[in-house]
Amino acid sequence: MTDYKTFGFTDEQVMIRDNVLGLLQRVLPQSRIAELDAAQADPTEAFQALAADGWLALPFAEALGGANASNKDMAVFIEALGYWHYGVRSAYMTTVIYGGGHLKHHARPELRDALLPKLIAGEHRMAIAYTEPESGSDAAGIRTRAVRDGDGYRITGQKVYITNAHVADTLIVSVKTDPGAGRRGLSLIAVDTKAEGVTIKPMNSLGTRTSRPNEVFLDNVYAPAHHLLGEENGGWPLLMRGLNEERLLLAATGAGHAMRCLDVAREFARNRVAFGRKIAEYQAVAHKFADMHMLTEAARLATFHAADMLDAGEDAVMATTTAKLIATENNYKVADLAMQVMGGAGYVEGEMQRLFREARLGPIGGGSSEILRNVLAARMALSA
Numbered sequence: 001m002t003d004y005k006t007f008g009f010t011d012e013q014v015m016i017r018d019n020v021l022g023l024l025q026r027v028l029p030q031s032r033i034a035e036l037d038a039a040q041a042d043p044t045e046a047f048q049a050l051a052a053d054g055w056l057a058l059p060f061a062e063a064l065g066g067a068n069a070s071n072k073d074m075a076v077f078i079e080a081l082g083y084w085h086y087g088v089r090s091a092y093m094t095t096v097i098y099g100g101g102h103l104k105h106h107a108r109p110e111l112r113d114a115l116l117p118k119l120i121a122g123e124h125r126m127a128i129a130y131t132e133p134e135s136g137s138d139a140a141g142i143r144t145r146a147v148r149d150g151d152g153y154r155i156t157g158q159k160v161y162i163t164n165a166h167v168a169d170t171l172i173v174s175v176k177t178d179p180g181a182g183r184r185g186l187s188l189i190a191v192d193t194k195a196e197g198v199t200i201k202p203m204n205s206l207g208t209r210t211s212r213p214n215e216v217f218l219d220n221v222y223a224p225a226h227h228l229l230g231e232e233n234g235g236w237p238l239l240m241r242g243l244n245e246e247r248l249l250l251a252a253t254g255a256g257h258a259m260r261c262l263d264v265a266r267e268f269a270r271n272r273v274a275f276g277r278k279i280a281e282y283q284a285v286a287h288k289f290a291d292m293h294m295l296t297e298a299a300r301l302a303t304f305h306a307a308d309m310l311d312a313g314e315d316a317v318m319a320t321t322t323a324k325l326i327a328t329e330n331n332y333k334v335a336d337l338a339m340q341v342m343g344g345a346g347y348v349e350g351e352m353q354r355l356f357r358e359a360r361l362g363p364i365g366g367g368s369s370e371i372l373r374n375v376l377a378a379r380m381a382l383s384a
């Protein structure tokens with residue numbers, strides 16, 4: 001991370017960055033990442049190493065066994081994971097940020113106390129299952145149904161593109177408990193992936209091969225009543241609650257990933273000779289590095305500004321949404337420029353083709369660029 005600036009970071013945040021990168025360099029060398037990518041395998045050892053060093057406790061309150069990290073601490077941490085490996089970052093996000101976030105804020109104490117200590121110890125993986133074949137951006141348009149059955153629920157429906165469901169122990173599933181009531185009929189229920197009636201099938205995708213998306217089929221699956229998060233029909237505000245944090249950390253991922261693309265391309269350009277000169281000496285190539293720097297810097301500035309606003313308790317919706325847009329779109333632009341700099345060596349095998357594939361997801365997942373522009377425009381009082 002040669003150009004990584006830590007202006008405005010505390011000493012502790014610099015330590016977070018250095019320690020986690022040092023750990024990943026040891027336990028997850030780039031040669032191992034290439035093997036995992038080819039095998040479409042989960043980066044289990046690296047995830048366990050993060051757990052062993054206490055990183056899974058980062059965002060939780062001390063009373064829950066956590067380290068009480070701020071939003072900026074989390075952005076620094078996720079940026080470093082995003083720099084090193086998209087897949088280990090996804091493993092962390094699905095379990096700790098999405099799954100753990102629901103346990104921390106919305107689960108009944110009985111469920112939270114049963115799962116959270118295991119999650120922090122690296123012994124319990126989670127995933128979130130909202131998207132359906134007929135309903136993605138329109139998260140309230142789902143059809144999966146939960147009906148009361150004694151002291152619990154029976155769930156039937158289908159989910160799609162669910163990251164890391166194939167390695168998860170628990171899914172947080174969005175369901176309709178009152179199908180005629182739109183958003184007011186939506187609930188969230190924790191589902192044990194080993195429960196009878198759950199079938200999970202990994203899907204093939206352009207990138208994210210070490211954090212695979214899955215189809216999830218739910219056929220009359222039983223979940224006890226205490227697995228309901230919040231109130232019945234009260235799931236929509238719970239979905240909305242974590243959006244700022246999610247957008248911030250997706251922005252941090254994009255910023256870190258863009259820096260990695262830049263570093264890989266720079267290493268190449270310094271050494272590659274064409275027509276008797278290092279290609280970095282050609283202005284057409286050097287200007288691409290200036291562009292990559294500008295795009296990466298903008299991604300980082302927007303990310304850490306949004307983190308500061310969240311930590312200051314400000315209304316940060318515009319800031320986190322803007323940061324997610326800038327960082328994920330810039331990340332893809334940087335990946336494209338970096339690949340151009342590397343020519344065939346970027347496109348065929350090697351790290352760059354993987355970085356390029358990973359970078360394409362950012363503007364699609366976690367609120368597409370179109371939906372997020374809708375969010376910004378809706379808050380700009382455009383109509384008189």
Ligand SMILES: Cc1cc2nc3c(=O)[nH]c(=O)nc-3n(C[C@H](O)[C@H](O)[C@H](O)COP(=O)(O)OP(=O)(O)OC[C@H]3O[C@@H](n4cnc5c(N)ncnc54)[C@H](O)[C@@H]3O)c2cc1C
Nearest residue numbers: 128129130131135136137161162163213365366368370371
């Ligand atoms: C690799 C991967 C991993 C994923 N992981 C998960 C996961 O773990 N859990 C989960 O629940 N989901 C997951 N998703 C789903 C992801 O959140 C959705 O793909 C995303 O929300 C978009 O939904 P969609 O694919 O159904 O597209 P659609 O909603 O059908 O949208 C298609 C296109 O239309 C545009 N569009 C839709 N509505 C509007 C509108 N009102 N205005 C303007 N444009 C619009 C969209 O921006 C998009 O370009 C994942 C997806 C992928 C690809």
